[in-house]
Amino acid sequence: MNFIVILLRQTGRNMFHTWKAQTMIIFTVALSVLIFSFFYLIYFNALHLGEKLGEDLRLIVYLEEEPVESLQEEYRRRILRFDQVMRIDFIDSRQAFERLERQLGQDSDILTGVPRNFLPPSIEVYPVPSLNHLSRIKRFSDYLLTLPGVVKVQYGKDWIDRFYAFIQLMRIVTLLSGILLIMTTTFMVAHTIRLTLLSRQQELKLLRLVGATNTYIRMPFLLEALLQGLLGAACGITALLVLFNWIKLQLAGPLPALAHLPFTFFPWPIILCIVLLSSLLCTVGSYSSTRKILQL
Amino acid sequence: MIQETSPTSIIIDLIKVTKVYAPDVEALVEVSLSIHAGELVFLTGMSGAGKTTLLRLISRMEHPTKGLVEVAGIDLAKLPQRSIHLLRRRIGMAYQDFKLLNDKTVADNIAIAMEVAYRQPAFIEKRTRELLHQLDMTRKYSTRTGELSRGEQQRVAIARAVANYPEIILADEPTGNLDAETTAKVMELFHQLNQNGATIVIATHDSTIYQQATHRIVTLHAGRLRASAFGSPTAFSDTRPNEDSAPTEEALTS
Numbered sequence: 416m417n418f419i420v421i422l423l424r425q426t427g428r429n430m431f432h433t434w435k436a437q438t439m440i441i442f443t444v445a446l447s448v449l450i451f452s453f454f455y456l457i458y459f460n461a462l463h464l465g466e467k468l469g470e471d472l473r474l475i476v477y478l479e480e481e482p483v484e485s486l487q488e489e490y491r492r493r494i495l496r497f498d499q500v501m502r503i504d505f506i507d508s509r510q511a512f513e514r515l516e517r518q519l520g521q522d523s524d525i526l527t528g529v530p531r532n533f534l535p536p537s538i539e540v541y542p543v544p545s546l547n548h549l550s551r552i553k554r555f556s557d558y559l560l561t562l563p564g565v566v567k568v569q570y571g572k573d574w575i576d577r578f579y580a581f582i583q584l585m586r587i588v589t590l591l592s593g594i595l596l597i598m599t600t601t602f603m604v605a606h607t608i609r610l611t612l613l614s615r616q617q618e619l620k621l622l623r624l625v626g627a628t629n630t631y632i633r634m635p636f637l638l639e640a641l642l643q644g645l646l647g648a649a650c651g652i653t654a655l656l657v658l659f660n661w662i663k664l665q666l667a668g669p670l671p672a673l674a675h676l677p678f679t680f681f682p683w684p685i686i687l688c689i690v691l692l693s694s695l696l697c698t699v700g701s702y703s704s705t706r707k708i709l710q711l
Numbered sequence: 712m713i714q715e716t717s718p719t720s721i722i723i724d725l726i727k728v729t730k731v732y733a734p735d736v737e738a739l740v741e742v743s744l745s746i747h748a749g750e751l752v753f754l755t756g757m758s759g760a761g762k763t764t765l766l767r768l769i770s771r772m773e774h775p776t777k778g779l780v781e782v783a784g785i786d787l788a789k790l791p792q793r794s795i796h797l798l799r800r801r802i803g804m805a806y807q808d809f810k811l812l813n814d815k816t817v818a819d820n821i822a823i824a825m826e827v828a829y830r831q832p833a834f835i836e837k838r839t840r841e842l843l844h845q846l847d848m849t850r851k852y853s854t855r856t857g858e859l860s861r862g863e864q865q866r867v868a869i870a871r872a873v874a875n876y877p878e879i880i881l882a883d884e885p886t887g888n889l890d891a892e893t894t895a896k897v898m899e900l901f902h903q904l905n906q907n908g909a910t911i912v913i914a915t916h917d918s919t920i921y922q923q924a925t926h927r928i929v930t931l932h933a934g935r936l937r938a939s940a941f942g943s944p945t946a947f948s949d950t951r952p953n954e955d956s957a958p959t960e961e962a963l964t965s
């Protein structure tokens with residue numbers, strides 16, 4: 416209890432005395448968090464969009480001729496060798512014909528006289544609707560094309576490749592900005608705490624002399640960094656939220672269709688994670704410089 | 712780790728302690744000295760005799776070059792760095808150079824010694840006011856120590872040393888900058904703490920504070936323990952012991 420009161424007072428005093436440096440750090444942390452979470456939010460939304468779109472995605476593999484039972488097994492084996500899939504359906508000419516008939520509905524009479532096996536047999540491959548699997552769809556289709564007896568592979572949505580390329584890019588950008596976040600926060604905090612420590616050598620020496628434990632000397636600096644990370648991240652996320660709503664508002668005017676797309680802000684657990692991550696990084700920065708300077 | 716000591720046991724024990732500062736300054740030579748718990752000892756000697764060095768060895772601010780230093784039953788050579796606070800909390804030291812934080816207030820400076828021991832804020836404030844009252848500095852509570860006179864700074868250093876009721880008080884030249892009246896106040900504080908059980912070592916060349924005292928007086932001369940006696944130093948001022956002879960401390964205290 417006393418420990419906490421004294422710790423808080425100590426930390427408060429420190430932060431109050433160096434408020435300029437504090438503001439600088441919090442601003443830097445906030446900016447890094449903003450940059451990182453901005454890209455992450457784009458990535459996050461693209462991911463969701465991708466999964467939604469991927470739900471009704473299938474590869475249609477047209478075959479030369481009807482596969483017999485054993486050949487079907489062989490196809491199944493070869494497909495699974497490349498990638499896990501959700502489902503594999505074999506559609507013979509007759510089923511394809513019936514499906515077409517159903518789709519035509521009232522107009523199905525135009526099919527009268529057409530031989531029931533005029534459509535080629537096919538395999539319908541439903542990929543696992545996760546990004547990992549979907550991102551390989553182009554290669555998957557190329558692979559399927561090499562299988563014997565395959566005439567053509569179709570997955571309709573042409574843009575899907577480009578979409579996943581975009582996701583790929585966003586993943587890299589998010590990663591890079593994440594690294595930026597780590598570097599700036601840890602180094603920035605480590606550096607400023609180092610300066611504070613150096614400027615207060617005399618006091619720290621005295622604390623040693625009057626019997627302060629290492630924890631006593633160190634805790635205020637760790638707590639200070641933790642608070643900086645917390646505040647910085649909170650500011651960064653808030654700024655992102657404002658930016659997000661502003662962009663949504665801007666887009667809603669000229670492109671009302673976009674307003675219906677499922678763009679969402681981070682859910683709470685992710686916000687919490689970002690804030691915790693930022694605090695952790697700052698604390699690590701502080702930990703390393705207190706360790707070095709106090710020679711603990 | 713730290714064992715309890717009974718009132719009559721030896722709390723500070725130096726056995727053949729030699730301290731050589733680089734390159735070859737012999738600050739202390741084969742000093743043996745035992746101080747009992749609850750004792751008040753005056754440590755005297757000329758400037759440069761090694762008084763400060765002796766006190767610094769006891770609080771482990773220095774390591775002896777040779778010999779053994781034991782405080783409260785702990786062999787200081789074996790005390791690991793991370794446990795040093797256990798020793799330091801039992802010792803209150805008023806440094807010759809004060810070691811005050813000059814941009815902090817008097818109250819903050821005194822509070823430090825109690826804060827590191829996690830005392831209640833209310834306790835800290837009460838104790839600080841009480842000490843300032845005893846040392847006649849009530850009005851300086853919120854003054855920055857950098858703005859104080861030397862004598863006032865000295866009293867703050869003393870207040871910080873005794874604030875947390877340490878078992879051992881080491882006062883290095885505590886009255887060097889004080890007038891007779893203030894000196895009396897400081898000595899009264901020390902006597903009061905001593906009566907309450909604290910072991911006190913006062914390094915001084917101010918003969919007025921130990922002349923009428925009935926306490927033990929230990930004299931250093933060029934790093935050697937020259938005499939140890941009770942009462943007025945005139946009792947042994949004529950003795951000229953051989954510089955190389957073993958310290959006479961044991962003989963006088965047994």
Ligand SMILES: Nc1ncnc2c1ncn2[C@@H]1O[C@H](COP(=O)(O)OP(=O)(O)OP(=O)(O)O)[C@@H](O)[C@H]1O
Nearest residue numbers: 732733736738757758759760761762763764765807
């Ligand atoms: N850190 C040091 N490095 C080198 N020599 C030192 C150091 N500290 C003290 N000395 C030397 O050790 C000797 C004893 O010094 P010490 O400070 O213990 O004397 P003192 O009795 O306290 O003197 P004073 O009464 O002036 O305070 C002196 O000759 C001094 O020059």
Ligand SMILES: [Mg+2]
Nearest residue numbers: 762763807883
């Ligand atoms: Mg001295």
